[in-house]
Amino acid sequence: MKPIKSLTNTDKSKLLHELFPGEIPLLLDNILAVCADLKEHKEAYAQTWDFGLFTFDMWLSLAEQAELRIQKYRASMIKSSKVFSEQLFSSFDYTVLFVNDRIIKYAENHSKSDKFKLAVTLLFTT
Template structure:
């Protein structure tokens, strides 16, 4: 096994999945719920702006891609660490996945403190 600092993001995601497979369903459900909330919030946030230079199309495409992956492969990702890591920790989806881990892990401190510590250890969050 390579030293942690030389382990790829995909490798770290696979480790997290192997250590805490029981956390994956709740994490994916949370990610899907956060996607829905973000998608509903964006139009409200942009309503009052007079001048907007943002890459909303890129953000929307990223969110749709992440949502499609979660909905299409969600149940399979519960059991398959490779699928979980390769689908959510590659390309731009890894930005959204990282955001979700940052948000989700602290909520697990009381229920499963070791999961929160593992996220912090593996991803430096």
């Protein structure tokens, strides 16, 4: 195994899936719920948006891209760490920034597994 500093987002997400396959359906459902909420309340989010790196419209676009991939590949993502990591964590695409953010927030606010929370902290916040 590579040192953690050498792991790509694809490597990290594949490892997370392999260690915690039971969390993946819950995580994907949470991401879809957040995407729906962003679209449903986009005017309110746009008015209060203060994330300087991206405009709200850019963030919404990333959410929509993630949503489309999850809707198309959800069953395969649940079964395969390779599909999960390749579809959501491609290094050629900014959607990974949205998904990384959602993984961290899912772990902090929704996961009941302390080990999953620690793994997310180790892999995605270093």
